[in-house]
Amino acid sequence: MTFKLVGIAGSFSRPSKTHALVRAVADLAASEYGLASAVYDLHDVGRSLGTAQWRKDLDAQALRIIDEIVAADAVVIGSPTYKGSYPGLFKHLIDLIDPHELRAKPILITATGGGDRHALMVEHQLRPLFGFFMAHTLPTAVYASDRDFTDYRVSSEPLSQRIAAAVGELATFVPSRRHALAAAE
Numbered sequence: 001m002t003f004k005l006v007g008i009a010g011s012f013s014r015p016s017k018t019h020a021l022v023r024a025v026a027d028l029a030a031s032e033y034g035l036a037s038a039v040y041d042l043h044d045v046g047r048s049l050g051t052a053q054w055r056k057d058l059d060a061q062a063l064r065i066i067d068e069i070v071a072a073d074a075v076v077i078g079s080p081t082y083k084g085s086y087p088g089l090f091k092h093l094i095d096l097i098d099p100h101e102l103r104a105k106p107i108l109i110t111a112t113g114g115g116d117r118h119a120l121m122v123e124h125q126l127r128p129l130f131g132f133f134m135a136h137t138l139p140t141a142v143y144a145s146d147r148d149f150t151d152y153r154v155s156s157e158p159l160s161q162r163i164a165a166a167v168g169e170l171a172t173f174v175p176s177r178r179h180a181l182a183a184a185e
C-alpha cells in the first residue's frame with residue numbers, strides 16, 4: 001500500500017506562502033520516498049468550517065479533507081503566523097479532530113511569518129498543540145519569513161536546507177526506508 005502524506009496549510013490567502021511551503025515539503029517527500037501526497041488549504045476546506053460547531057456540521061468537502069488528514073500516514077502542517085500564533089480558523093479545524101485520531105502520527109511542522117520575530121511559534125505554539133494529540137512531531141520544524149520566498153515560491157537556500165533536513169527525518173516512518181535503515185545497522 002502506498003504511503004500517503006497529506007499537507008494542510010492553515011491559510012485562506014491565494015497565492016499563499018504557507019501553501020507554497022507545505023507544497024515544497026510535500027513535493028520533496030514525494031520525490032525522496034516515492035509516496036503519494038495531497039495538499040489542501042482553508043479555501044479547499046471551505047466555508048462550512050466557520051459555522052461548524054461539531055464535525056457533523058461540516059459539508060462533504062470539509063469532512064473529506066479531515067478524513068484524509070486523520071487517515072494519512074504522515075501530515076505536513078503549515079500555519080501562517082497571526083498575532084504571534086496560528087490563525088483561529090486553523091485552530092478550529094484542528095479542534096474538530098478527536099484526540100486519538102492523530103496519536104503516533106508523524107507530523108512535520110511548518111509556519112510562515114512576515115519576519116523572524118515569531119520564528120519560535122513553531123516550537124511554542126504548534127509543537128505543544130500536536131503534543132496534546134500525542135503525535136510524533138518531527139524534531140526539525142520549518143519556519144520561513146517573507147524573504148525566503150520569491151513570487152510565492154521557496155527561493156532561499158537556508159530554507160531549502162531546512163526543508164531537506166525535516167524531510168530526512170521522515171525516513172524512519174516510511175516502511176521501505178525503515179527496512180533499509182535497519183538493514184544498514
Ligand SMILES: Cc1cc2nc3c(=O)[nH]c(=O)nc-3n(C[C@H](O)[C@H](O)[C@H](O)COP(=O)(O)O)c2cc1C
Binds near residue numbers: 018118
Ligand atoms: C492578521 C495577520 C496577523 C499577522 N501577524 C503576524 C505576526 O504576529 N508575526 C509575523 O511574523 N507575521 C504576521 N503576519 C504576517 C503573516 O504571518 C505572513 O505574511 C504569512 O507568511 C502569510 O501567509 P500566507 O501567504 O500563507 O497567507 C500577520 C498577517 C496577518 C494577515
